[in-house]
Amino acid sequence: MAETMTSAQVRESFIKFFESKGHLFVRSSPVVPHDDPTLMFTNAGMNQFKAIFLGDNPKGWKRVCNSQKCLRVSGKHNDLDVVGRDNYHHTFFEMLGNWSFGDYYKKEAIAWAWELLTEVWKLPKERLFATVYEDDDEAWQIWKDVSGLPDDRIMRFGAHSNFWEMGDTGPCGPCSEIHYDRGDIATQTETFKDPIKGVNGENDRYIEIWNNVFMQYERLSDGSLVPLKAKNVDTGMGFERICAILQGKTSNYDTDVFTPIISKVAELSGVPYNDGVEGTPHRVIADHLRALSFAIADGALPSNEGRGYVLRRILRRASRFARLLGQKEAFIYKLVQVLADTMGDAFPEIRERKDFVANVIKSEEESFIRTLDAGLERFETISADLKKGEKIPGDKVFLLYDTYGFPPDLTGILAEEKGLLIDEEGYEKCMQEQKDRARANMKKGINTMGSEGWTEYAVGSTQFVGYEADTAKVKVLRFREDKGILSIVLDTTPFYAEMGGQVGDKGLLQAEGLDIAIFDTIRVNDTIVHRGKVTKGEANKDTMSVEFVAKVDMRLRDDIRANHSATHLLQAALRQVLGSHVAQQGSRVEPGFLRFDFSHFQAMTKEEIQQVEDIVNDKIRATLPVNTDVMDVDAAKASGAMALFGEKYGEEVRVVKMGACGEEFSKELCGGLHVKNTGAIGMFKIVSEASVSSGVRRIEALTGRGAMALFRLEDSVLTVLRDKLRAKNDAIVERFELTLENARKLEKELADAKLEIAASAAAELLKNPEQVGEAKLYIRDTKAPDDGFKTLLDGIAQKIADDEVVVLGNVCGKAGSIAVLVGKALQKKGVKAGDLVKELAAYANGRGGGRPDRAQAGTREVEKVSGAIQHATEIVKTKLGV
Numbered sequence: 001m002a003e004t005m006t007s008a009q010v011r012e013s014f015i016k017f018f019e020s021k022g023h024l025f026v027r028s029s030p031v032v033p034h035d036d037p038t039l040m041f042t043n044a045g046m047n048q049f050k051a052i053f054l055g056d057n058p059k060g061w062k063r064v065c066n067s068q069k070c071l072r073v074s075g076k077h078n079d080l081d082v083v084g085r086d087n088y089h090h091t092f093f094e095m096l097g098n099w100s101f102g103d104y105y106k107k108e109a110i111a112w113a114w115e116l117l118t119e120v121w122k123l124p125k126e127r128l129f130a131t132v133y134e135d136d137d138e139a140w141q142i143w144k145d146v147s148g149l150p151d152d153r154i155m156r157f158g159a160h161s162n163f164w165e166m167g168d169t170g171p172c173g174p175c176s177e178i179h180y181d182r183g184d185i186a187t188q189t190e191t192f193k194d195p196i197k198g199v200n201g202e203n204d205r206y207i208e209i210w211n212n213v214f215m216q217y218e219r220l221s222d223g224s225l226v227p228l229k230a231k232n233v234d235t236g237m238g239f240e241r242i243c244a245i246l247q248g249k250t251s252n253y254d255t256d257v258f259t260p261i262i263s264k265v266a267e268l269s270g271v272p273y274n275d276g277v278e279g280t281p282h283r284v285i286a287d288h289l290r291a292l293s294f295a296i297a298d299g300a301l302p303s304n305e306g307r308g309y310v311l312r313r314i315l316r317r318a319s320r321f322a323r324l325l326g327q328k329e330a331f332i333y334k335l336v337q338v339l340a341d342t343m344g345d346a347f348p349e350i351r352e353r354k355d356f357v358a359n360v361i362k363s364e365e366e367s368f369i370r371t372l373d374a375g376l377e378r379f380e381t382i383s384a385d386l387k388k389g390e391k392i393p394g395d396k397v398f399l400l401y402d403t404y405g406f407p408p409d410l411t412g413i414l415a416e417e418k419g420l421l422i423d424e425e426g427y428e429k430c431m432q433e434q435k436d437r438a439r440a441n442m443k444k445g446i447n448t449m450g451s452e453g454w455t456e457y458a459v460g461s462t463q464f465v466g467y468e469a470d471t472a473k474v475k476v477l478r479f480r481e482d483k484g485i486l487s488i489v490l491d492t493t494p495f496y497a498e499m500g501g502q503v504g505d506k507g508l509l510q511a512e513g514l515d516i517a518i519f520d521t522i523r524v525n526d527t528i529v530h531r532g533k534v535t536k537g538e539a540n541k542d543t544m545s546v547e548f549v550a551k552v553d554m555r556l557r558d559d560i561r562a563n564h565s566a567t568h569l570l571q572a573a574l575r576q577v578l579g580s581h582v583a584q585q586g587s588r589v590e591p592g593f594l595r596f597d598f599s600h601f602q603a604m605t606k607e608e609i610q611q612v613e614d615i616v617n618d619k620i621r622a623t624l625p626v627n628t629d630v631m632d633v634d635a636a637k638a639s640g641a642m643a644l645f646g647e648k649y650g651e652e653v654r655v656v657k658m659g660a661c662g663e664e665f666s667k668e669l670c671g672g673l674h675v676k677n678t679g680a681i682g683m684f685k686i687v688s689e690a691s692v693s694s695g696v697r698r699i700e701a702l703t704g705r706g707a708m709a710l711f712r713l714e715d716s717v718l719t720v721l722r723d724k725l726r727a728k729n730d731a732i733v734e735r736f737e738l739t740l741e742n743a744r745k746l747e748k749e750l751a752d753a754k755l756e757i758a759a760s761a762a763a764e765l766l767k768n769p770e771q772v773g774e775a776k777l778y779i780r781d782t783k784a785p786d787d788g789f790k791t792l793l794d795g796i797a798q799k800i801a802d803d804e805v806v807v808l809g810n811v812c813g814k815a816g817s818i819a820v821l822v823g824k825a826l827q828k829k830g831v832k833a834g835d836l837v838k839e840l841a842a843y844a845n846g847r848g849g850g851r852p853d854r855a856q857a858g859t860r861e862v863e864k865v866s867g868a869i870q871h872a873t874e875i876v877k878t879k880l881g882v
C-alpha cells in the first residue's frame with residue numbers, strides 16, 4: 001500500500017487522478033438541493049447532473065469529477081437507523097465521483113478505477129472484488145481483461161445491488177461495484193460467496209467502496225425504462241471508507257475524518273471512547289454533528305415539516321445519545337468548532353458559518369432538553385396502566401417520538417426496564433403515514449423533470465438576454481403539454497426564471513394567430529422552462545415551429561427590480577444597524593412585496609426598524625448607480641461581495657454593486673434583476689418583523705408602487721376616522737380613547753339598569769308559590785325578548801332561596817324556551833334543573849339541558865310551552881317522593 005495519506009490527501013489524489021484523465025473538477029453542490037422538488041437532500045454525486053443525463057447539457061461538459069457532500073436520511077437511500085451501530089454507514093458522507101456525459105463508457109471507467117486503486121493507491125489485488133449486473137457480459141469481460149481477477153471474483157448480482165436508481169423516477173442503469181476484503185485472507189475462499197458473510201452481505205468485512213453506474217436509461221413515472229440519448233458513466237466512491245482502508249483502519253471512525261471529533265466528545269464528556277457498544281454515543285454524535293452542520297450551513301433549518309423535520313429528528317437522536325454520556329445541557333453545538341477546523345479547507349462554508357450553525361444547534365438542543373423531562377413523565381403515564389409483558393401501543397410510541405422526540409429505540413429501552421414491550425408494527429404504520437405526508441409536501445413541486453412527452457425541434461440551450469432586453473425574437477427548442485399547461489424551452493429568452501428568491505417573469509409569447517400567456521418561468525437545473533396557456537389559436541407541432549416574439553410584462557418586472565434592489569439595500573442596512581452576524585437565510589422577491597430572512601437572535605426594536613428604514617430610504621434618495629460585474633467566483637468573494645451560503649454558484653458570477661465605485665454601500669453576488677439607479681426604488685417601508693425559527697428573523701417590506709398603495713389605504717382609514725371623530729390627525733388617538741371610555745361607561749350603566757329591572761321583575765314573579773312537599777314551586781308563563789329573558793333569569797338566580805324551584809315558559813315570536821332554576825337544598829335532594837328541563841321540554845318536543853342549578857331548553861312548538869311547564873308539579877313531587 002502507498003504511504004499513509006491523510007484524508008485531505010486522499011481527496012486531492014482522487015481529483016488529481018481524474019484531472020489527469022481530462023476531467024474538469026466541479027464544486028460540490030449544496031447538501032440541500034434548492035432546485036429539485038423530488039429530492040429532500042442531495043443523496044449522490046450525480047444529483048447535480050441529473051438534467052445532463054436527461055439531455056440538457058448547456059455547458060457542453062463531457063468529463064467531470066468532484067467530491068460531493070451527501071445526506072442519506074430519507075427516501076430511497078436512508079441509513080439513519082444503522083448509523084453508529086456499525087463502523088461504515090453514515091448519514092452525512094462525501095462521495096468521490098467521476099462522470100462521463102456521452103463520452104467514455106464501461107471500458108475506460110473500469111480501467112481507470114482499477115488503475116487508481118491498484119497502481120496509484122497500491123491496494124492489494126487479492127483483497128479486491130468486482131461485481132456486475134447479472135446479464136452484463138460486457139462489463140464482466142472488461143473486468144477480466146483489465147484486472148485479470150479470477151473468474152469467481154468478478155461476481156454477478158441482480159437488480160437489488162447492481163442496478164442503480166436515483167429515486168422512483170429519473171436516470172438509472174446497471175452498475176458495477178468494487179468491494180474490499182478487510183478480513184483474514186486465510187478465510188477468504190470459504191467466506192466471500194456467502195450471502196451473509198460474503199460480498200454484498202452488508203457485513204463489516206467485505207465492504208463496498210466504489211460504485212460505477214452505467215447510466216443508460218430513464219425510469220418513467222409508469223415504471224417503464226426508456227434509453228437515454230447518450231450512454232453515461234456515474235461513479236461514486238465512499239470517501240470515509242476509502243480513507244479507512246488507506247489508513248489501515250477497520251472503522252471509518254478511526255480515521256482522521258472522525259478522530260478529532262470523537263476525541264472532543266470524549267474530552268468534553270469525560271467518557272473515554274472505545275470501538276465497542278460503549279462507543280455508540282460517540283459515533284452517533286460525531287456522525288450526526290456532520291449531517292446537521294452541513295445541512296444548516298447549506299440553508300436548511302430544523303422545523304416541523306419536510307427536510308426541517310428530518311434535521312430535527314437527527315438532532316434529537318444526537319441529543320439523546322449525549323444524555324447517555326451524562327450531558328444534561330446542550331452539548332452537540334460545542335463540537336462545531338472542531339468540525340470547522342477539520343473540514344474547513346475542503347468546504348469553506350462550514351468555517352464561514354460555524355457561529356451561526358452552533359447557535360442554531362444550541363437553541364434546538366435547549367428546546368429539546370426542555371421537552372425531554374416532559375416526555376419521560378408522559379412515558380410514565382402511558383406505561384402506568386400496562387402490565388408486565390404487555391406492549392406499549394404503536395400510536396403511543398409514535399406520540400413519544402413525534403411530540404417529545406423520543407426515538408423508538410429509546411422508548412424500547414425504557415419499556416424493557418419496566419418489563420414491557422413496544423408495538424413496532426403499529427409505530428411503523430404511524431411513521432409511514434407521517435412520511436407520506438412529508439412526501440406529499442415535497443411533491444407539491446411541479447414535475448418538470450423527465451423527458452416524457454416533449455415535442456422537440458432542436459437540441460440546444462437557452463440564451464438568456466433578460467439583463468438587457470425585455471422582448472426578443474425567439475424560437476421554440478421543445479415544448480410539451482400537460483393538462484392544458486404548456487412547458488416551453490426557447491433558444492433565446494428575455495424571461496427571468498425563478499431563482500435566488502426572485503419570482504419568474506410573466507408575459508406573452510406571440511406568433512401569427514397564436515398567443516401564449518406565460519404565467520411563470522422556472523429553472524430546472526440550468527434549463528429555463530416557460531409555463532403558459534394558449535389564449536388565442538392552437539399549439540401543436542406546426543404552429544409552434546415558427547418564430548415568436550417574447551414580451552415580458554414590464555410593469556411587473558419594474559416592481560420586481562425595485563424590490564430586488566431594495567433587498568440588497570436592506571441587507572446592508574441591517575448589517576450596519578444590527579451587526580455583521582446578519583446573513584441572508586432566504587428571500588422572496590415578488591412584484592407586490594419583498595421578504596427577507598436573516599440570522600439574528602432577538603426581535604428588532606421599533607427604533608432599530610426605523611433606523612433601517614431611514615438608511616434604505618436615504619440610499620434611495622441618494623440615487624446611487626447600480627453596476628454589475630461578471631467575474632470569477634473566488635475573485636468576487638475576495639472583493640468582499642456578500643455571497644449566499646449554500647447557493648450553487650457557477651464558476652462565473654455576477655456581482656451587483658450599489659454606490660459609487662470603490663465606496664459601494666452594497667456589493668452582493670446575485671444573478672437577479674435590478675434597477676439601474678436606486679432612485680427607481682421610489683421608497684421603502686417595512687411592514688412586519690417576526691421570528692421564523694430559532695435564530696432567524698423575517699422582514700416583509702414594500703417599495704415604490706406597493707408602498708404608495710399601503711399609504712393610500714392607511715390614509716383612507718385615517719380620513720374616515722378624522723371625519724367620524726371630528727378630529728385632526730394629532731387629536732385622533734385622544735378622541736378615540738375618549739369615545740371608547742364613554743362607550744364602556746355607558747355599557748356598564750346599561751347592564752346595571754337591566755339587572756335592576758330584572759331583579760324587580762323577578763321579585764314580582766317569586767310571589768305566591770305552590771307548596772310541593774318541602775319545595776316552593778313557581779310555574780310562570782313569560783313573554784320576554786331573548787336577552788330580556790336571560791336578564792330575567794339572572795335576576796332570579798340572584799334571589800332564589802334554597803327551597804325554591806322556578807319554572808318559566810317563555811314565548812317570543814316563533815321561539816319558545818323553558819327554563820328551570822333550583823335552590824341549593826333541593827338540588828341535594830335530587831331535584832336537578834338539568835333533568836327537570838329535559839323532561840319538561842319533551843312535552844313540547846324541545847331539547848335542552850344544563851347545570852343542576854340552572855338549565856334551559858328551546859322549542860319551535862310555542863303553543864305547547866305553557867302546557868308543558870305545568871308538568872313540573874308532578875315531576876317535582878316524584879323527585880321528592882311526596
Ligand code: SER
Nearest residue numbers: 044046211234235236
Ligand atoms: N450514483 C451512484 C451511487 O450513488 C454512483 O455514484 O452509488
